[in-house]
Amino acid sequence: MRRPGPVAAPTILGCFQALGSGSDLSSLRQAAKNGEAFYEDSGLPASMVKAKDARTWYSFAVAYVHAWWPHAAAKSREGMTDTLANITPVLTHDLSGRPDDAIIRRALREYAFVPEDRRPEPTPEIAAAIRWLEAASLPLSALEDARHVRAVLEALALLMDGSAAATSTYRRKRAVFHHVLEYAVELEELSANPLHKVKLRKAKVTGDVDRRSVVNPQQARELLIAVSYVGRTRGLMLVAMFACMYFGGLRPGEAAGLRMKDCLLPKQEWGVLTLEKTRPESIKRYTDSGETHDERGLKHRDGKATRHVPIPPELVALLRAHIERHGVAEDGRLFRTSTGRTFSGSAISNVWKEARTYAFSPDQVGSPLAARPYDLRHAAVSLWLNAGVHAPEAAERAGHGVDVLLRVYAKCIDGQREVANRRILKALAA
Structure with missing residues (x-):
């Protein structure tokens, strides 16, 4: 079992050699300077192991759907899936081979964000889109950066054709995003809900009848x-x-x-x-x-x-x-x-x-x-x-x-x- 503990200098030097140079080396030196605990089996500091083991947004979103599906009504499942299909393409690296947006959305709504026993046999284009998402997805921890959260909110404020979404639609999807992030905080995969740091104001919804x-x-x-x-x-x-x-x-x-x-x-x-x-x-x-x-x-x-x-x-x-x-x-x-x-x-x-x-x-x-x-x-x-x-x-x-x-x-x-x-x-x- 891995546990933090002091590591001899040669082991740390071995880590330097294994990591090579660049930002990883810099992070390792900074961790040693800060007195962080190191894991005996890998010789890496706790902060780097956490980053290495962190889930991507895509994998976390899939896990979230599986966790909440049994407790939700059909309409809630539909709304949850639709919102996550809006969010997930935004939280990706600029990786080559990106599929068409319509294919990504289909892959998410009809395959990835459906329990495994309900998934259809994926077509080659759907399977390719899933592989791209798995490779391109940002880590969940990237949401600690407010710019990614703002990018998500701006995407939720628009319809598929690029026109502005109704305020009620935006607020409903924002609520789903908020719940997903609260779940991540509950599982200690985020330190706090980053949505609280970003303000994107839409007109207040009265909900009254015309x-x-x-x-x-x-x-x-x-x-x-x-x-x-x-x-x-x-x-x-x-x-x-x-x-x-x-x-x-x-x-x-x-x-x-x-x-x-x-x-x-x-x-x-x-x-x-x-x-x-x-x-x-x-x-x-x-x-x-x-x-x-x-x-x-x-x-x-x-x-x-x-x-x-x-x-x-x-x-x-x-x-x-x-x-x-x-x-x-x-x-x-x-x-x-x-x-x-x-x-x-x-x-x-x-x-x-x-x-x-x-x-x-x-x-x-x-x-x-x-x-x-x-x-x-x-x-x-x-x-x-x-x-x-x-x-x-x-x-x-x-x-x-x-x-x-x-x-x-x-x-x-x-x-x-x-x-x-x-x-x-x-x-x-x-």
Whole structure:
């Protein structure tokens, strides 16, 4: 076993001869002058052994993916992989034979940053890109130099085409980079998180909803009618799913995971949806099931947690009609294709895009008004708040924290300015 200890002068002289001249010799002399401990088996000082044994950024990033993969959801895996694929090409030496950037990115996303049991057989160009990355990658310790950290942040602030990334995109990727560096500090491979030394400011993200995207009840109903006219059967099979997003405030993944046993649907009264599962969509290589949809627990909640959402009679009637007309999948899911599969995100988006052209004027089609199916959820929560539903109750139904709810939907609450003005006038009169 190697251990630091005093080394006789001849051994140090032997190291000088083995190393030759230049920066290594200079470092060795400096270590001896500083009184550093030397390893008996190699005759090298502790600082040089540490540098010699240090991992490259590439090897550490691969190890990080393997460590965190089992604990992350498919979407988190996708985001983690995408961010590391942005970072890794930046942290390389200027080594000859560099592959095309698109090939490097494919090699990282589809091969290197995927667990070994999920990796496809690499093509010759992918294998060559991996060999180049292994040889060209900077050591992890290079991140102690602020210029490398800044280079990474500047890369994360740009899209693949060189245009500026949205502030939310930059902040999300920066958060991944921060977590990777914190992991390196935890393993004592970095002395401190070097990200704290570099400031690259982007505009602050408020995260609030654009009130221009929020439809009123009449517009929402017109959209649901328009959906029913899309395609021969696809639109009809999705009407009730979109209705769940508007009348119940469900997220798309929650609506996709809704099962018959989750629904209490009386004939003429309010019903209740007991949400337990969600089916978010991702790329197959990131899911546990190997399909595009994984079944998971509710967002931001314990895996076995549930959420009870009261739904108005109008939605109850739509769901009862949907079940009577289309039945349910073998596992009880309400919304599925004719073959029993979950509707893809692209299919849902295409139906919605076509329905907007039927329900809206050309000017409205070109506006942010209900531009995405998710905007139905925003419209639902905005409606609740404007109807006077207390924030804690609205937050519980939406599956939000109260602070997040009020921050996100602050601009969608109508009438507050007039109320404030009346209160101020009353105070001034007193």
